[in-house]
Amino acid sequence: MCSDNNFDDPGAMLLNGPRTRAFITGSEAVCEAVKRACVDMAIAYPITPQSESMHLIGDLYAKGYIKDYYRAENEFAVMAAVHGAALGGGRVFTATSGPGTLRAMEMFPVWAGARQPIVCAFMCRGVSLPPSIQPENIEMGMLLDTGMLMFHAENGQDFHDMILQAYLIAEQTDVHLPAGVFADGFFVTHTREEMMLPPEDFRLLPYDSNLAPVPTFDMETPPMRITRDPLLNKSNFISSSANASWHQEILAAAERARKHIRRFMGGLIEVENPGSKVFIAASGTAVSQSREAIRILQGEGIDAGLIKIKSIRPFPEQELKDAVEGADHIIVPEFNAGGWLAREIRASLDRNTRVTAGPRVFGGMTMPPWLIADEVKSAIQAAKVNGGN
Amino acid sequence: MIEQKIVDPDYLFFEAQRTSQYITGSEAVREAIKRANVDMAIAYPITPQSESMHLVGDIYAEGYVKEYLRGENEFAVMSSVAGASMAGVRVFTATGGPGTMRAFEVFPTWAGARLPVVCAFMTRGINSPLTIQPDTIEMAYLLETGILMLHAENAQDLHDMLLMAFMVAEKTDVHIPVGVFADGFFVTHTRDRVDTLPEDLKLPGYDPYTAPVPVMDMENVPVRQMRDPFVMKSNFMSYACHASWQQEIDAAAERSRKYLRQYLGSLIDVENEDSDILVITSGTAVSQSREAIITAREQGLDAGLVKIKTIRPFPGEEIRALASKAKKIIVPEFNRVGWLAKEIRNVIDEPRKVVGAPRVFGGMTMPPELILDEIRRIR
Amino acid sequence: MRDSTYKVAAGPEGYLPPAAAVMGVELPDPGQAIMEGECVDQDTAMKAIASKLVSAENPVFFPGPLILWDWKPGVAEKAAALKDLAEAVGAKMIPMPDYRPKYPMINPAIEVNPNHPNLTIVHNKIDVCLFIGVHCHYANIALKIIRGGTDCYTIAVCAEAGHEEAMISLRDAGICELQRLRELVIELKGGMSR
Amino acid sequence: MYLSARVDKEKCIGCRLCITSCPEPNVFKFLPEEKLVEVNDSRCKACGLCTTVCPKDALKIS
Amino acid sequence: MKTGMLKISPGFEDIMPEEYRELVDNGPYGKNYGIGDLGSFKELLEEHPLCAGCGLALSLRLTLASLPMPEETVIVGSTGCSALAFPQVALHNIHSLFGNQNAVATGVKRALKLRFPDKEKDVVVIAGDGATADIGLDMVMQSWLRRENITTIMLDNEAYANTGGQESGMSMPGTVLNMAPTGKKFPKLSLPEIAHTSGCDYVAAVSPAKPKQLAKAVRRAILVARKIGPTYVQIFSPCPTNYKLNPKETVSVIRQREKDGLYQTKEFISEEAQAFLNTVEEKK
Amino acid sequence: MKSIEKNFIRMSGLGGQGAVTAAHILGSAANKDGLESTVNPFFGAEKRLAPAESYVRISSQKVYEKGEVLYPNTIMIFHPHVITMGKCYTMPFFDGLQEGGVLLINSDEPLSLRDEDLRLLADLKAKIYYVPATKIATEVAGSELSTNIAMLGGLYGIKKLTSIKSLKESMMERFGGGKFVASGSTAALDDAVKGKFAKVSQMIEKNMELIEAAGAALTEFCPAEEKED
Known part of the structure; x- marks a missing residue:
């Protein structure tokens, strides 16, 4: 199903090409993306x-859009098998959630360390006991340092687009990291909800493992003698520093991704109402809730800006710094108890007294827009009381 | 025995x-x-x-x-x-x-x-x-x-x-x-x-x-006791209850502070807290820093040491207070991402003060000389 | 986007220098090359490479598996062009036949290994080295280790996106670039060929 | 100074049992003309396993 | 394997280290060598860091010499002593994590089938007893139940040897090792039987005390996996270091165990596999 | 308690030669003498005959630093192959040696070091000593497995970091009781050594003789003189 079409510049096509309307769920949007991802x-x-x-996606396989598909025995095994398939030179896809993410936790740094451009969709949910199947994105806080690129979709449209963009970014020779x-x-x-889909016959170009920065394990690529993870059998300065340099190269690859994220995704962040004195900075669904909050605030005569953070890894430190340069307040609403996004933001800025790490809801709770609006108002109020700014 | x-x-x-x-x-x-x-x-x-x-x-x-x-x-x-x-x-x-x-x-x-x-x-x-x-x-x-x-x-x-x-x-x-x-x-x-x-x-x-939850031994009340029962419902009540349960875990961690202080003496140890340069770290990096600071002080460089003993709960208030007085904070770490530097930046008002270095990983030793270099670089 | 003042220069830079990309150095766009952390046009970089090679006391080429093994069409021709270039320069070739940590030890006189390239560089007193035919990941690791521990000047002739860890790196480089480098070298040496 | 398996060429009948009992690669070389084995002593770790399978007592660690 | 994979680019022959030239001139690729040819060709395995007298190293060496088609073989290993030798094997080989080898191999095998539909590519798992019978047992068994076309080879040294000699599911009952300070309390796992009932078309338990039998089992297992279904070979490989044996006793302890009735070679072949083997073995 | 400067010792040998055990005995002895000391073994999965290192830090001041000794003032080379066959991972093999540092090499005769290395050693004012440790171990204790003890004897002959009494006690503790925790392969070698003697006390006595004999067999070698040839 893959070689039927030829779109020379799928990246441009995705950003500017024609689209048609569809009223579908996020799960269906994933399917539509994978259908076009070759x-x-x-x-x-x-x-x-x-x-x-x-x-x-199983249905896609049955229809011939995907060459192989099966149900594995657990998430750790899924992520291991996906890893094997990527090492063997295939383009792969899988998805998981919450406890599944944690069950497979050990595999994620392996993907990055092995420089495999695996794309995995994470449908975030609660992870602790008592079990909760409800939305909550604490698992992202645990994956920040696994070396993978992390993109956070606001809605089904983003989810669709980001999956396709993820392949384009992840498979660059100078990046070649999981996303x-x-x-x-x-x-x-x-x-x-309504989404805009690329043409039915739109396809990414097939994956070419010859462009990888590491050899494919197929006995067709030199060198003949190639092992994954070979640094173990020496214990000394040399092997430790080679190991450290390997890790630095993974960090470097994520840095190199910035350029490609800007090209394929249009930037690591999106800013609305630049120059505002108050900003709401958020990612994922919290962005949508914030849009509504901003509407409420505008109704009350309060101007607030919005920073939508699309790329969590690499993290847009500089873009954020620039965007809030003149701001007095930054409100960070989140769907988790730990507040990992607020921590990321506070660690990247200066003058942290500006940052309100909240509101936060979790356990499946919805975040009503007024909760965010209230937080904005009380931050402004507190500043007035303290006579600051 | x-x-x-x-x-x-x-x-x-x-x-x-x-x-x-x-x-x-x-x-x-x-x-x-x-x-x-x-x-x-x-x-x-x-x-x-x-x-x-x-x-x-x-x-x-x-x-x-x-x-x-x-x-x-x-x-x-x-x-x-x-x-x-x-x-x-x-x-x-x-x-x-x-x-x-x-x-x-x-x-x-x-x-x-x-x-x-x-x-x-x-x-x-x-x-x-x-x-x-x-x-x-x-x-x-x-x-x-x-x-x-x-x-x-x-x-x-x-x-x-x-x-x-x-x-x-x-x-x-x-x-x-x-x-x-x-x-x-x-x-x-x-x-x-x-x-x-x-x-x-x-x-x-x-x-x-004495546990705050019943032990699973069929020797205590209630008889009908199941761990973790919330998954069956999907509504505001059950979400709010799950969220409250998580808050209770966070609260328990907060309550541990007083016991940790009782046994460990404090969540952090501080040496020369009035120094302009503070080396703040945890684990083995503390030992390496001690050697660096001994040499630094011998050479007339004023540097203090903060040893963090508890990462969770994090001694945010303690560090915030120390950081407000210090000019620069050096955070040596044995990992590639600098999670401790991030924790520290997160709790202080001026994250710019934090130098997330030296950082070694993959088994590398951190010679005290590297920490000393960072101290010198600030001077 | 990021302003970088980081200079990718000959070392020894220290115990564990940062990766250049993390310091804000970006890879060049097609048609460009990178020199000591800055983007330059390809021709400038080629001239700089030729002059570095010609003025070196002991320039050595490190051909990697992708050029050492005649594994797909075009490799033999590229290998021949590389050999011509090495002869024009008067450079020795020390191969990197694979990437494994070799037990118990490589012979640094006759081979180079991405996990500890410095053994070969120090042993052979190499002042300028040129990487070619090494998978990008391994090349970057080796280039960074060299920068950390030696004063060797590193050049990477890359068929893909280039290497900011090298002091000079070409991208998308193939036979034409090797031939052009050879011409430049011969020119610098006063037109003497072979 | 270092121990290695040694072959008594008089006793060796070239049965090659030693070759398939050695945990180290490329230590034993079979010489087809002479119907003998030869030891690369720089690779031998002197475990002595070969001496236990040799039917002719032709191998010694020394 | 691409035909040029082992051809040195013209003009570079003289700079290649001898070890690589030997592999080109005298290696086993495409030659159909077996263990009978050991001693007269350049082996796939180079000098490795395993202990003197290591039974696992011996089994690995014999296994590598028995691969029916090394030029088309990708090996998947796991954490353990054998992982220390893998970088020295002149094949593409993967070490991922501890215990996930059969899941990784599933991915590799299926991807190679997709990418090279007209070629046979043998994916062979070689891992220790801890990886196969303890931490990775679910993934090992699931790959059998799913009928993946891979060969699983266990180098059974009856311990976690690389981590300093702990008791494993494959240790004999009563064995006193680390983490079993009062002796192992349960029997040695009967993995060949489990493999058989899990649907493996070929199962064998062999040892380096009988090298020819070992070689035959490895070869059969790989051939059957290629055409019929999952296969399993268990190779008893005593560990002189952790069992405190004299290194030269590695083979004699196997013989002694066999004599005492505590070890026996086994072979299960499904009807389908037998029919297939009859055709290929007759041809030869 | 005597007062001594920081002594940072790197022991480079091959797996199975007992560099880790030697470090343990030396560090424990210093501890018994009331000195501050820490012992780090090499960190790894090294097997027999692979390059191996261990580290001892001894000082009269509290020693905090952990990990590899990158800047030693004493380097003990347990096997000539460390130098002649490059069985070590630092280049050159004395990398990081402090000025005025000591090199103690197990070899029957002086090794032919590279001119360049000799020049560097002369610049560092390094002292090089040779001790035929394996040979003496075989002669005196009847086993090359005691090479490590002979190396300690060589070191004792050069500088007395610890008392001889503590060295002996430390050995008693190491080989005598059941309390010592050794890795699998070390434990196996222990048994092999002990197997040579009827009683542990005999072995200790032999080891003490060995220490003395090794000290007596030291030869000093001056890199600066050699350079003139």
């Missing part, structure tokens, strides 16, 4: 709220 | 006569567990942790620990440990690096289920590429799991923190798991002087009926 192989394992998308495309479970996966 | 007398923890920690021994960090684990009145321990091999769990096996054979087994993998070990803890016993295990990652899903469930498990993490690098060498990156992943995290500087800390961890973890108002972290090899395999406690004394046993 994927060789997908591996599935059930977990709510991800299962539906991998069912649909996680994150969406808040249910809020995105199970919400039906 | 020597007959052991139960004593008050405060007596054991602060008054009992200590004996100096020249031992490794792994042996220090044995010495601690021997006096910890542990009911059960579960082991699985992984370098550099294996040796400590061999030694715990040896004291099981001698009778100091009542039950011991080798599990089939780390995920299973951590799950079995959870089961044992739910059934009301004091339980210990240890892992490191990839083992931590393999078991990852279980750690937030320990916290969510309010289990006072004590686990030693002998930190090492995470694949890929494979390394068995020291590196603290796994701590970055665990920050959001809800477990308390203590970071030992050396074998003495490891020994003391393990014993204290049981006492903190089992307080009714805390009752969440504690991870005691020690840098693999640098602590586990280095032979150093450790002041150990009398062999004939041990901590009081665990009383599961």
